[in-house]
Amino acid sequence: MSxxxxxxxxxxxxxxxxxxxxKENPIFRVCEHLYLGLSLAHxxxxxxxxxxxxxxxxxxxxxxxxxIPMVLGVLLFMRFSPKNSWLSRYSLAYLMGVAGxxxxxxxxxxxxxxxxxxxxxxxxxxxxxxxxxxNVTAITVFFFIIGSTSKTQQGKNxxxxxxxxxxxxxxxxVLMISFGAVFGTTIMARLGLFIPRxxxxxxxxxxxxxxxx
Amino acid sequence: xxxxxxxxxxLVLVVIVLLPLIKPLGLPLGPSPETEAAYQFxxxxxxxxxxxxxxxxxxxxxxxxxxxxxxxxxxxxxxxHRVIVTTFIPDGVMYAEKLKEVAEKEFGYKYGVDILxxxxxxGGETALVALADxxxxxxxxDQYGRSLSELPMWQDITKxxxxxxxxxxxxxxxxxxxxxxxxxxxxxxxxxxxxxxxAPEAIVYFQNGQLVGLISGVxxxxxxxxxxxxxxxxxxxxxxxxxxxxxLLFLMIAGNIVFWTSKRRNLEKRPAGGD
Numbered sequence: 323m324s325x326x327x328x329x330x331x332x333x334x335x336x337x338x339x340x341x342x343x344x345k346e347n348p349i350f351r352v353c354e355h356l357y358l359g360l361s362l363a364h365x366x367x368x369x370x371x372x373x374x375x376x377x378x379x380x381x382x383x384x385x386x387x388x389x390i391p392m393v394l395g396v397l398l399f400m401r402f403s404p405k406n407s408w409l410s411r412y413s414l415a416y417l418m419g420v421a422g423x424x425x426x427x428x429x430x431x432x433x434x435x436x437x438x439x440x441x442x443x444x445x446x447x448x449x450x451x452x453x454x455x456x457n458v459t460a461i462t463v464f465f466f467i468i469g470s471t472s473k474t475q476q477g478k479n480x481x482x483x484x485x486x487x488x489x490x491x492x493x494x495x496v497l498m499i500s501f502g503a504v505f506g507t508t509i510m511a512r513l514g515l516f517i518p519r520x521x522x523x524x525x526x527x528x529x530x531x532x533x534x535x
Numbered sequence: 536x537x538x539x540x541x542x543x544x545x546l547v548l549v550v551i552v553l554l555p556l557i558k559p560l561g562l563p564l565g566p567s568p569e570t571e572a573a574y575q576f577x578x579x580x581x582x583x584x585x586x587x588x589x590x591x592x593x594x595x596x597x598x599x600x601x602x603x604x605x606x607x608x609x610x611x612x613x614x615x616h617r618v619i620v621t622t623f624i625p626d627g628v629m630y631a632e633k634l635k636e637v638a639e640k641e642f643g644y645k646y647g648v649d650i651l652x653x654x655x656x657x658g659g660e661t662a663l664v665a666l667a668d669x670x671x672x673x674x675x676x677d678q679y680g681r682s683l684s685e686l687p688m689w690q691d692i693t694k695x696x697x698x699x700x701x702x703x704x705x706x707x708x709x710x711x712x713x714x715x716x717x718x719x720x721x722x723x724x725x726x727x728x729x730x731x732x733x734a735p736e737a738i739v740y741f742q743n744g745q746l747v748g749l750i751s752g753v754x755x756x757x758x759x760x761x762x763x764x765x766x767x768x769x770x771x772x773x774x775x776x777x778x779x780x781x782x783l784l785f786l787m788i789a790g791n792i793v794f795w796t797s798k799r800r801n802l803e804k805r806p807a808g809g810d
Contacts, residue, residue, distance in 0.1 A: 343542070343545045344542065364625060364626065365625050368625035368628070368655055368657075369625070369657065371654075371655075372655070372656070372657050375654070375676070375680075420661060421660070421661065424660055424661050424664050425660060425715075427715075428660075428664075428712070428714075428715025428716050428719060428720075429715060431715070431719045431720075432711070432714045432715040432718065432719040432740075432745060433711070433714075433715065436714075436719070436743055436745060437739060437743065439743070440739065440742060440743030440744075500735065503735050504732075504735050507731040507732050507733075507734050507735060507751075507752070508731075508732050509780065509783055510731035510732075510752050510753070510754070510776070510780070511599065511730045511731040511732040511752060513552070513753075513775075513776055513779045513780070514598050514599040514730065514731060514752055514753045514772075514776065515595065515596075515598045515599070516552065516598075516779075517552060517556070517598065517753070517772045517775045517776060517779070518597065518598030518768070518772065519598070520549075520552060520553060520556060520775070521556060521768070521771065521772065524553070524556055524557065530557060531556055531557055531771075534766075534767050534768050534771050
C-alpha cells in the first residue's frame with residue numbers, strides 16, 4: 323500500500339466521489355465542493371497569470387495598446403452593477419464579433435466546402451454507395467414541406483412526394499444508427515474515465531496491480 | 536426497488552472492470568486505420584523535425600487523452616523530433632510539464648534545444664489562430680518566463696509552415712480548429728487525438744484528408760502504444776474496457792427484451808374495447 327499522503331488523499335477523494343453511486347451523502351458533498359473549489363482556484367490563478375503577463379507587464383514596457391483589452395475586460399464585471407450593467411455589452415459585443423469573424427472564415431472552408439467535397443466521391447465502392455444513400459436519405463428527413471400533404475390533398479407530384487416520404491423513413495433509420503454510434507462512443511468515453519480511476523486505486527494506492535507510467 | 540437495481544448494475548460493472556485489471560485476459564486489439572495513418576505519418580517524419588503538441592487535457596479527460604499524448608510524445612522523441620508543447624486550457628499546463636519530464640528523463644532531451652513548453656493562452660480558437668497566423672508574435676516567453684529568443688530551438692521557427700506536424704489532444708474542438716486554421720489556411724499537417732465521444736464527428740475530417748491521422752479514446756491510444764512497442768496505460772485498460780462494453784451491451788439487449796415482453800403482456804391484459 324502507498325505511503326504517499328498525496329496518493330492517499332487522491333484515493334479517498336475518488337472513493338468519496340464514487341460514494342454518490344450508493345446514495346447522496348455528506349462525504350460526497352465535501353469532495354464535490356473541494357473539487358469545484360480547487361478547479362476554480364486553479365482557473366483563477368491561470369487567468370491572473372495571463373492578465374499579468376499579457377497585460378500589466380506589457381503596459382509596464384510602455385505598450386499602451388493593451389489598455390484596450392484590459393478596459394474591455396474590466397467592463398465585463400459591470401454586469402454585477404445593475405445600474406451600469408449596460409457597459410458590459412460593449413465587451414460582449416466585441417468578444418462575439420471577434421469569435422464570429424474568426425470562426426466563420428474557418429468554418430466555411432474546412433467545415434462546409436471541404437465536407438461537401440469529401441461527400442462527393444465516385445461510386446466505385448460499396449462504401450461510397452452506402453454513404454451516398456445515407457447522406458441523401460438523412461437530408462430528406464428535414465424536408466418538412468415536401469411529402470407532408472395528406473393522401474386526400476395529393477397533387478400531380480404525388481409520386482415525388484411519396485419518394486421523399488419513403489426516403490425520409492429510411493433517413494430516420496440512418497439517423498438512429500448514427501445516434502446509436504454516438505451513444506456507444508459516449509459509453510466508451512465514460513468507461514474510459516472510470517477505468518483509470520480504478521487502475522489508480524488498485525495500482526498506485528493499494529499496489530494490487532503493477533503501476534504503469 | 537429501482538434504486539436497488541441501479542446499485543446492483545453499478546456493483547456488477549465494478550466487478551467486471553476490476554477483474555481484467557487484476558488478471559489481464561489479453562484480448563486482441565481490432566484494427567484502427569486512422570491510428571495506423573497517424574503512426575505512419577509520424578514515423579516517416581525526418582529526424583529533428585519540429586512538431587507542436589497541443590495538450591488540452593484536463594483531469595476529467597486524462598484517462599483517455601494522456602495515454603495517447605504520452606505514446607505519441609514517446610514516438611516523436613524516439614525518432615528524434617523536436618517537440619513544442621502548448622495548451623489552450625489552464626489544466627493542460629501540468630500535462631505539458633509531465634511530458635517535458637518524460638522527454639528529459641527517458642530520452643535525455645535538453646530544454647530549449649529539443650523540447651519547449653509554451654504557456655497557456657486563453658481564448659481557445661482565437662488563441663490558436665494567433666499561433667497559426669504569427670507564431671512569433673503570439674508567444675515571446677516560455678512557460679517559465681524565459682525569453683524565447685534566448686532558446687536555440689526557437690531560432691528555427693519563423694512561421695507555422697516551419698512546423699512538420701501540429702497535433703492536439705482534446706475533449707473539446709481543438710481538432711476542428713486545427714482543420715480550419717492550420718490545415719485549411721497554411722496546409723500544415725494536423726493530427727487529432729480526441730475522446731471517444733468526439734470520434735464520430737472527428738472521423739470525417741480524417742476521411743476528407745484534413746487530419747493526417749486520428750486517435751480516438753482508449754482504443755486508439757492502446758493501438759498506438761502497441762505500435763511503438765511500449766504497452767502502457769491504455770493497453771492495460773483495454774480488457775476492462777472490452778468487458779465493460781460487453782456488459783453494457785448485454786444490459787441494453789436485456790432491457791429491450793424486458794420492455795417489449797412487458798408491453799406485450801400489458802396489451803394482452805387490457806380488456807377488449809376499452810382503455
